[in-house]
Amino acid sequence: MKRLAALLPIIVIALHAHAEGTLTVVNFGGANGTAQKKAYYEPFEKLAGVKILPVEYNGEQAKVKAMVETGKVTWDVIEAESADLDRGCDEGLYEKLDWNRIGPKSDFLPAAVHDCGIGIFVWSTVLAYDANRLKDPPKSWADFWDVKRFPGKRALRKNARFNLEFALMADGVKPAEVYKVLATKDGVERAFRKLAELRPHLQWWEAGAQPPQFLVAGDVVMASAYNGRIDAAQREGRNLAIAWAGGIYDIDYWAIPKGTPNRDLATRYIAFAVGPDAQAEFARLISYGPTATKALTKLDAKTLAQLPSAPANAKDALKFDYRFWSDHGEAMEKRFNAWVTQ
Secondary structure, eight states: OTTGGGSOHHHHHHHHHTOOSEEEEEEOOHHHHHHHIIIIIHHHHHHHOOEEEEEEOSOOHHHHHHHHHHTOOOOOEEEEEHHHHHHHHHTTOBOOOOGGGTOOGGGBOGGGEETTEEEEEEEEEEEEEETTTOSSOOOSHHHHHOTTTSOSOEEEESSSTTHHHHHHHHTTOOGGGHHHHHTSHHHHHHHHHHHHHTGGGEEEEOSTTHHHHHHHHTSOSEEEEEHHHHHHHHHTTOOEEEEEEEEEEEEEEEEOBTTOTTHHHHHHHHHHHTSHHHHHHHHHHSSOEESBGGGGGGSOHHHHHTSTTSHHHHTTOEEOOHHHHHHHHHHHHHHHHHHHTO
16 A cells, blocks of 8 residues: 555545546456455545445446447446457447546557557466366366366366467467468368367356366366466465466456546546556556556566566467457357357
8 A cells, every 4th residue: 555655646636636426347356356456446445535336247348338329328447358449449339548647658568558448457368277186287278188198177268269279279380370370261160170179078167267166176177267366266275277388368458438427537547547556566466467567667576477477477378369359259259159059
């Protein structure tokens, strides 16, 4: 809290000048939501004199679309995944950000800067496993697919996004070549054929809390999972581990739904929450990497080593291509959903 108190007095004055109202902030819940509450919500409430109403969702952009199209917007700030932000921005679902009120774009990772949003943190979907059951740990997605060497159920998120990339990497495609291959008809066929190999061994997950739950319960021996969820389980004493090679890292963004009556307060909240002190505090609470470059200088070596953006963790990782999924996601998900129900 002392770190947050070091914010410039002019920001504090501006916040107190608008000390009325309630701000509804939507996130993905779980350990992420808990960390946001401590690093962002509570300090902002104290400084601004407002009440933050947290709402948990699972990325349902259809709800945002319905609010905007009916003119009944009740959400003020939304945590959005990159592909959803980009598509939603094109569809007019989000306000264009006023960067003059947030800060210089040069203070953030280039990938965090978007017309309709600003990056909150770098996260990764990784290969997680039960270290109690697998003494010889898996090291790659090829190992994830190797049911003879590593018998048992595996868990994957129930959608096309990420799974098709994992399947290609399991089939020998290098991370740097994945989207080049997936952009071809043959590449898509190759990914679905590889995914089909695992069908008898799969258990699907839909909420981020499920992979660590499945692992701890012994339902599966390996799972794709958000690295922050595994970090939270480790902090609770669970012997879960991560194989970072082939992890797909991405950025979640703050966005403001088009037409919210609290746009001004939402902008001030975002400006506060992307500050280096707040982002550094968030990274201490959950192992997601800051997008504000100055936040990295505030973290110790142990914390830095657990982040997806740490050099050792990122060297064999794949950057999620949100443009690819914005362009092809609808068709890919339609085919995936048909395949799942076959």
